[in-house]
Amino acid sequence: MAGAPTPHHPTTSPQAVASNVQQPLVQLPLVQQPLVQLPLVQRLQQARDLAASVLDSVAFSLLSEAEAMAVLGTVEDLGRRVDAARVASAADIAVRSRRILGNESLAYKNGATNGTDLITRLTRVSSREANRRVRLGENVTLRLAGTSMLPPYYPAVAAALTAGSLGVDAAEHIVTALDTVAARVAPDDLGTAERALVASATGAITDETSGLPGEGFAFPADLVR
DSSP, rough: OOTTOOOOOOEEEHHHHHHHHOOOOOOOOOOOOOGGGGGGGHHHHHHHHHHHHHHTOOOOGGGGHHHHHHHHHHHHHHHHHHHHHHHHHHHHHHHHHGGGGGGGGGHHHHHHHSSSHHHHHHOOHHHHHHHHHHHHHHHHHHHETTEEOOOOOSSEEEEEEEETTTTTTHHHHHHHHHHGGGSSOOOHHHHHHHHHHHHHHHOOOTTTTTTSSSTOOOOOOGGGO
């Protein structure tokens, strides 16, 4: 990326470390029923409980150096997937809570003043965090237009965020940067810039980044602007 220092490639990636770490066996709770046969909310609850049981078993200070790095990378991978779902879920609640819906607004039905109020009640996050999730979600989730669904404003960001390869902070930087120029550039050029920024943040090699310094390197979120 222009203006960014040439990164030094690490000799060992967290993924490579993880593959070489001998992981201790963890006693996991038995799943009484196959997940695919359960309703969505119950599947999510079982996934939550399983993740919690594994995390509860980790004694971070007793890990070897290799294990500590592998755990950090794996937990971050899990967190990115959860963060993407948080963003999508908050954006969905906000759409269902639009004032234009009147008495049919989800917020109104639940005694909340607006979508942000309802989100904070359900999640116990601050209104600032709720608005942050909604703002990002409005740009990276499917959009309702009448009875039709339109693609996200930034489909490359949406795909990488949903896949867990792009974090929320990097996604916010990219969306903010693109929003500042969106009205002044052609849609094709905007799409090219979006794909290049996503590739720089995830380490993907695309037509936009092939042959550039740092090709295939995932830049930290602070450098993706």
